[in-house]
Amino acid sequence: MNQRVHPVGQTLSSVNAISLGLAAFVLACCVPALSAAGACRVGDADYLGWKAVEIANPWVKLVIVPQLGGRLMQVTFGGHDFLFVNQQLKGQNFPPEVSAAQNRWFNYGGDKIWPMPEGSNDEQHWPGATGEPLDAGAFTSQVLSEGASCALRLTGPPDPLTGQQYIRDIGIGADSPVISFHAVMKNISGYPQEWSEQSVSQYNTADPQNPAQPNQDFWGLTPVNPQSAYLNSYHVRTGTASTPGYSVRDGLFAVRSSSAGGEVWVDSPGDWLAVVDGSSRYTMVERFRYQRGAEYPGKATVIFYTTGAGRRPSAAPQPAPQPAPDPALAPVQYMEAELNSPVVRLDPGETYAMDTQWFPARMGSELKAVTYAGIVGRPLTASGSSGKVSLAGEFGVFFPGQLEARFYDRQGSELGTAQVQDVTPLEVVNLQQTVQAPGETARVSLHLVDRNGLDRGPLGEAVVSLPPGGGL
Numbered sequence: 001m002n003q004r005v006h007p008v009g010q011t012l013s014s015v016n017a018i019s020l021g022l023a024a025f026v027l028a029c030c031v032p033a034l035s036a037a038g039a040c041r042v043g044d045a046d047y048l049g050w051k052a053v054e055i056a057n058p059w060v061k062l063v064i065v066p067q068l069g070g071r072l073m074q075v076t077f078g079g080h081d082f083l084f085v086n087q088q089l090k091g092q093n094f095p096p097e098v099s100a101a102q103n104r105w106f107n108y109g110g111d112k113i114w115p116m117p118e119g120s121n122d123e124q125h126w127p128g129a130t131g132e133p134l135d136a137g138a139f140t141s142q143v144l145s146e147g148a149s150c151a152l153r154l155t156g157p158p159d160p161l162t163g164q165q166y167i168r169d170i171g172i173g174a175d176s177p178v179i180s181f182h183a184v185m186k187n188i189s190g191y192p193q194e195w196s197e198q199s200v201s202q203y204n205t206a207d208p209q210n211p212a213q214p215n216q217d218f219w220g221l222t223p224v225n226p227q228s229a230y231l232n233s234y235h236v237r238t239g240t241a242s243t244p245g246y247s248v249r250d251g252l253f254a255v256r257s258s259s260a261g262g263e264v265w266v267d268s269p270g271d272w273l274a275v276v277d278g279s280s281r282y283t284m285v286e287r288f289r290y291q292r293g294a295e296y297p298g299k300a301t302v303i304f305y306t307t308g309a310g311r312r313p314s315a316a317p318q319p320a321p322q323p324a325p326d327p328a329l330a331p332v333q334y335m336e337a338e339l340n341s342p343v344v345r346l347d348p349g350e351t352y353a354m355d356t357q358w359f360p361a362r363m364g365s366e367l368k369a370v371t372y373a374g375i376v377g378r379p380l381t382a383s384g385s386s387g388k389v390s391l392a393g394e395f396g397v398f399f400p401g402q403l404e405a406r407f408y409d410r411q412g413s414e415l416g417t418a419q420v421q422d423v424t425p426l427e428v429v430n431l432q433q434t435v436q437a438p439g440e441t442a443r444v445s446l447h448l449v450d451r452n453g454l455d456r457g458p459l460g461e462a463v464v465s466l467p468p469g470g471g472l
Contacts, residue, residue, distance in 0.1 A: 040150040040174045042143050047073060049091020053141055055150050055170065059177035059425065060360060062170065065110070067093055070139035070154035070168055073110040077177055077360035078426045080282045082275075084204040084334035085109040095138070100131025109202050109334070113183050115162050116196040116297040116340055124194065126162060133157045134166055149173050151180075163189030167351075175451060176399045177425050179358040187346035196297045197341040197354045201286070203275045205257040205306070206333040214258040214333050217278030219365050220304040223270025224253045229299045230267060237298075238262040245306070250368060257335045261308025265300035273302050274375070275337050278365030281428060283396060285359040285370055286339060294342035305336035361396035362428045372457040373448035374398050377428070380460030382444045385467050389437040389444060391420065395429040395459050401450035403431070403459070409440040423448070437464075 040057035047054075047063045052073065055062040063074040075082045086109045094106045105128065112135060119125035129135035137157040144151040151171035158165045169182040187193050207213040224233040234246060234253050239262015246264060247254050253266050269290045276283045290301060309331070341354040361375055369376040378394035391405060403420040415438040423429050437444075443463050448456040 038174060039147045040172055042146050042150050042152060048085065048087075050093070053152060055152060055172055057150070057172055057174050057177075059175075060172060060179065062172065062179065064141070064152060064154070064170065065108075066139045066141045066154055068108050068110075069112050069133075069135045069137060070141075070156055070166070071108060071110040071112050072170060073108070075111075075179070075284075075358070075360065077282070078362075080277075080280060082203055082282070082284050082360070083110050084202040084332075086332065094136065096131050096133045096136050099129075099136055103130060105130045106136065107202075107332075111199065111201040113166050113168055113185075114198045114200050115164060115185070116198045117343075118297075132159065132161070134159050134162070134164070139166075139168075144169065145171070147174070158188045162195065163187060163191075163193050164195060177360045178398060179360075181356045181358070182353055183356070184351050184353045185346070186351040187348055190348050192345055192347050194343050194345045196343045197352070198297075198303075199286075199339045199354075199356060201275075201337045202334045203284070203337060204333070205335050206331075208280065211333075212331065214309050215277065215279055216258050217365055218257040218335065219276040219278065219367075220255040220257070220273065220306075220335055220337055221252050221276060221367060222266055222268040222273040222302045223251060224248055225267045225269050228267055230265070233266070235265040235298075235300070236262060237265055239264075239308075245308075255304045255306060255335075257306045257333075258309060260306045263303060263305045265298055266302045266304075267296070267299045268302045272370050273304075273337055273339070274367055274370060275335065276363065276365050276367055281362055281364040283361050283363040283367065283375060285361065285375065285398075286337060287357045287359065287370075288339045289355065291342050296342055297340050301340055303336070303338035303340065305338070307331075307333050307335075309333070359398045361398055361425050363394075363396035364428075366394070371459055372398075373459050374429075376460060380431075380444070380446050380462045382462040382464045383466075384437060384441060384464045387436060387439060388434050389441060389464055390434045391431055391444065391446065391462075392433075393429075393431045393446070393460060395423075395431065397423045397425055397429060397448055397459075399448060399450040399456050400424045401448055401456070403429070404447045404449050405435055405437075406445040406447060407437050407441040408443040408445070409438075410442040412443075415441060420446070 045052045045054040050065045053064045061076040065071050065073045115126040120127050139154040139156045142153040154168045156166040165186045165188050167184040171180045205218045207215045243260050245256045245260025272287045274285045344352045363375040366377045375396035380393040383390050405418045407415040418435040445461045446459045
């Protein structure tokens, strides 16, 4: 079978090729070399009563529960838990056959992979997670690597309804909090099918000081499409379209979780979304690869779903007699951030992979842009006099390392560089630094160089403003 390569992922002739792809992906993106920060590790754990697998390095800890549809149940960075976990279902497991018999979806929380398009129109639409092995079936787990990089493979059961099987690799490196995902869908039927993969991540939007109340400063952001197919650059699929919780600002679609309730679709070409907790200033950036000209489900590359002010869940089913619901139980409050792959045709036995990455960092609701190096809160400015340039701005970084200023003259020729300051993903970078610069400097670019000496890209560029009639 001929291989087909897509910018978003790969169609492979054999699932055996997945491990090589994931290993290369993790090593290339996240682990240039094993640094003094130490190795990562993989081990068994108990998480709220569930049998779990923990992947950790000095920066981030992942908790995965294979028996619950291969869920990534929690991501902890700097002591901050990002994901929503349904406390009413903690430690419990309701297999797909129980879900089907009760005609009920058990929402454990966390992050998982679902098929798209969703609906009950025909067999080429997914009717939802109720009774579905792709959502709640037991996945097997296999450690692919440990040490300089750590990767875990999760292999799901075949799903006769969709004719698909999911194989998902989750990996981290040793020296940064970056998380890599390699999600494969395989056509296990005897005829060609067309599906899209969707990563569905539920983030906790409860007020950390009062979990019964919504966090008033919690946001979902993604770049809008200048040639959007949607009115106002987004489409409210469920809920109230006129809610003040949806807006477009500075080229970004923004949803404020406490002021919205429902599902909104965005045909973003921007390759990223960000989920921002403005109260704690912890942000998660999810990066994907946009394929121009491809068919996406309903034209949407990014979907946000919010519970709004929260809804009180019913008590989890228990063997009779059932205890009464706890009236003090906090409402369910979360935001779903969903990434769609293009719709792809798979012949029998063929597979398709979607590669994404998560970047935990520090930044609040002032987020203006995302680069490959980090997050921009206050864009870079530069002012110069007497052979010096004063740099200012606010950033979050994805990798530990050092900021480096690069100087250019008016013709664009590079004049030199200067080390600015050490930075870490665990802290917001409030840049107020003056450095020596060549006299001909007209423009400055600020780059992040990681601890292994690898240039991770720019955080911004600025023209140097000079005093009236003056120069450097």
